[in-house]
Amino acid sequence: MLDEATTxxxxxxxxxxxxxxxxxxxxxxVLVLAEAGGKSATPDHPMxxxxxxxxxxxxxxxxxxxxxxAARAHHEFLLRAADSLAAALAAALGLQLGSAAAxxxxxxxxxxxxxxxxxxxxxxxxxxxxxxxxxxxxxxxAFEQACCAGHVHA
Amino acid sequence: MNRYSIWVMExxxxxxxxxxxxxxxxxxxxYRRLPYCYVVIKGEGQVAMVDVGYNYKAYGEVLANMYGVxxxxxxREVLAEAGLKPEDIxxxxxxxxxxxxxxxxxxxxxxxxxxxxxxxxxxxxAMSLERxxxxxxxxxxxxxxxxxxxxxxxxxxxxxxxDREGVLPGIDLHAAFDTHTWGSMWVTVSNGxxxxxxxxxxxxxxxMENLRGDDLNDPHYxxxxxxxxxxxxxxxxxxxxxKAAGGDVSHVIPPHEDRLKDMFPSRLTSANLxxxxxxxxxxxxxxxx
Numbered sequence: 001m002l003d004e005a006t007t008x009x010x011x012x013x014x015x016x017x018x019x020x021x022x023x024x025x026x027x028x029x030v031l032v033l034a035e036a037g038g039k040s041a042t043p044d045h046p047m048x049x050x051x052x053x054x055x056x057x058x059x060x061x062x063x064x065x066x067x068x069x070a071a072r073a074h075h076e077f078l079l080r081a082a083d084s085l086a087a088a089l090a091a092a093l094g095l096q097l098g099s100a101a102a103x104x105x106x107x108x109x110x111x112x113x114x115x116x117x118x119x120x121x122x123x124x125x126x127x128x129x130x131x132x133x134x135x136x137x138x139x140x141x142a143f144e145q146a147c148c149a150g151h152v153h154a
Numbered sequence: 155m156n157r158y159s160i161w162v163m164e165x166x167x168x169x170x171x172x173x174x175x176x177x178x179x180x181x182x183x184x185y186r187r188l189p190y191c192y193v194v195i196k197g198e199g200q201v202a203m204v205d206v207g208y209n210y211k212a213y214g215e216v217l218a219n220m221y222g223v224x225x226x227x228x229x230r231e232v233l234a235e236a237g238l239k240p241e242d243i244x245x246x247x248x249x250x251x252x253x254x255x256x257x258x259x260x261x262x263x264x265x266x267x268x269x270x271x272x273x274x275x276x277x278x279x280a281m282s283l284e285r286x287x288x289x290x291x292x293x294x295x296x297x298x299x300x301x302x303x304x305x306x307x308x309x310x311x312x313x314x315x316x317d318r319e320g321v322l323p324g325i326d327l328h329a330a331f332d333t334h335t336w337g338s339m340w341v342t343v344s345n346g347x348x349x350x351x352x353x354x355x356x357x358x359x360x361x362m363e364n365l366r367g368d369d370l371n372d373p374h375y376x377x378x379x380x381x382x383x384x385x386x387x388x389x390x391x392x393x394x395x396x397k398a399a400g401g402d403v404s405h406v407i408p409p410h411e412d413r414l415k416d417m418f419p420s421r422l423t424s425a426n427l428x429x430x431x432x433x434x435x436x437x438x439x440x441x442x443x
Contacts, residue, residue, distance in 0.1 A: 018288075022281065025296035028303055029278035035306030036274065036313050047282040114307065122300055129297075141253050141295045 002136075005068035009075075010137050013065060017078060017138045019058035021128055023085050026051040027092060027121050034112040041112050043093050052089050058082065074138075077131035084124035091116040157324055157346040158197035160432040161236060161441060162409055162418075165207050166190040166226040175379040176360040176410070186361070189428065190223070190254060191409040193354050194236055195343060197435045198323045201238060202245040203265075204341050204354045205409070208257030227425055229261050235423050236441055245322060249356025250335040251277060251294060259301045267305055268321060270329055271313035273337025274302070290382070314339070328398070330358055330391035332383025340391070342398050345433055352407060352432060353399045358391050359408040365392055366403050373403070407432060419443065 002010065026047050034041035059082045067075035092112060132138045171188035173180040193204035210226050229240045240261050248256050248269040259267065277299065280290040305311035318327045324344040331337060334357045341354040357378060359365050366373035377388035399405035404417055414420065420430040421442040431442045 019285075021296055022285075022288075025291075025294075025299055026281045028296055028299040029281045031303045032274055032299060032306065033278060035303055036271070036311070047278065050282055114303065118300070118303060118307075125297055125300055140297065 003068070003070065006070040006135070009065065009067055009071045010135055013062075013071075013074070013078070014137060016058045016061040016065075017128070017131060019054050019061075020078065020081050020085060020124070021140065023051045023055045023058065023089075024081075024121055024124050024128065026054070027085070027088050027117065030092070030112065031114050031118060031121070034114055042110065043112065048089070048092050052093065055082070055085055055089060059086070071135060074131050074135045077127045077134070081124040081127035081131065084120045084127060088117050088120040088124065091120065155346055156197070156350070156433045156435045158195050158343055158433060159435040159438040160196075160343065160345070160352060161194045162191050162407065162414055162430040162432060163194055163232050163235070164189045164191045164427040164429070165229070165232050166223050167412075168221070168223055170222070177363050178377045178379050178385060180379075187412045188360075188410055189412050190226075191430075192229075192232075193341075193407070193409060194233070194238070195325070196236070196238070196438070200244050200322050201242050202247065202322060202325065203243055203262075204247050205249055205255040205356065206246055206258040206262060208254045209261070225426060227427060229258065231425065232427060235427075235429055247321075247327060247339065247341050247354075248273075249340065249354075249358075250338045251298065252335070252357070253295045253298060255356065256298050257295060259298065259305060266310050266312060268312045268314055268318075268327060268339075269302075270331075270337030270339050271315050272329070272331055273335060273339075274313060276336035328394065330387065330394070333381060333387045333391050334358055334378060335382045338391075340395055349400055349402070351398060351400055352405050353395045354407050354409070355395055357410070358388060358395065359406065360410045361408060362403065362411060362413065364408065365396065365406055 030041050030045050030047050062078045062082055065075060129140060132140050167190060168188040170185035173183045173186055176186065190207060192207055195202040233240060241264050243262050243265045246262060246265045246267045248267055251273050277294060280287065283290065302311060314327055316329045321327055326342045328340050328342065330340055338356060338358055340356060340358055343352045345352060360378050364376055364378055367376055375389045375392040377385040381388055395406050396403060414430045415428060418430050418432055419442045420428055422428055429441050431440060434440055
């Protein structure tokens with residue numbers, strides 16, 4: 001049973017967890033395209049820009065949380081996931097970490113360097129998995145919408 | 155004589171899945187046991203699988219505790235009943251990208267995976283949409299996308315565009331776009347001789363009712379309960395699968411159908427998992443007798 005403060009934290013943090021999970025999926029999606037030979041998989045792919053925007057919003061939300069004691073580990077995992085995703089996005093977009101500069105024209109047409117981007121995305125995914133494991137209500141897959149779990153919400 | 159031995163091997167189950175999820179419109183008609191299975195195809199010097207199930211480490215506890223999925227066992231244990239190891243698997247045909255069909259890639263280190271390119275590209279498209287469209291990502295795990303990147307980097311991911319004949323001797327892949335998922339795929343095995351074609355349909359059909367309705371004297375198609383695409387396309391896919399099976403509905407195999415045991419020889423293992431023997435090749439000992 002969660003105490004009241006942890007319950008409130010859980011409810012308030014669900015969206016930023018889902019957003020970080022989504023950023024990881026978006027970056028991974030572009031990497032799949034890159035590895036499958038997709039010509040659109042360059043640093044100016046619209047999904048990378050969408051991921052960067054969503055990441056900024058999620059980071060703001062995570063940093064604004066004041067976790068209760070029981071949620072500190074969860075919060076720490078979210079912060080680490082956010083940092084790893086920042087590194088992945090920087091590698092993908094050809095930016096220095098923390099830079100808000102636009103992607104240069106030269107950088108925007110080059111192929112993605114999957115080898116540099118994949119490790120921090122994988123690291124972020126692992127942090128999100130750990131966050132998922134330490135508090136209830138943060139699933140890595142939206143099972144409640146999946147056909148395999150339809151019997152629960154029917 | 156059969157070219158391939160074919161087994162449907164259970165690795166987990168849900169005791170009471172609502173029938174309306176399996177059969178479109180079957181509301182308030184009760185529940186049915188839903189086995190989770192993959193198909194193993196062995197012969198011609200190959201060992202292939204249709205789908206790979208899911209990884210307990212990533213999903214098992216949540217599925218067991220919240221959704222009542224029971225008795226999950228790993229591929230190493232399940233395949234051992236056929237004298238096989240995950241490392242023996244050479245080709246894997248992923249019917250669609252839901253976690254319970256594609257969620258165990260990493261357990262098969264030597265296999266080449268075949269998946270419809272549209273399944274991947276539409277995933278990516280869905281991920282680019284705003285949060286309010288998140289239903290479109292149902293059942294998809296970001297971890298599977300990462301594992302797909304790894305497969306591609308290792309040269310073990312083959313993106314198929316539409317139908318592909320002869321991916322292995324006598325084995326063809328067929329696209330069923332915009333049905334259960336955007337890039338669903340079904341698999342035919344021509345097992346030697348006429349009237350010996352088998353269809354493995356993934357989630358394009360969950361039960362025999364999807365393929366023949368509930369009146370054996372007046373069969374008709376009823377789609378499954380979930381279509382990311384359309385029910386019309388699901389029905390047309392059922393027609394295509396039945397034709398490929400020579401019109402014999404018993405040759406279209408829905409791996410989630412619990413009553414395969416009434417159609418084919420089968421047995422329960424010591425772990426209470428069912429093995430259903432669809433076909434047996436020359437020289438292969440039966441797993442069920």
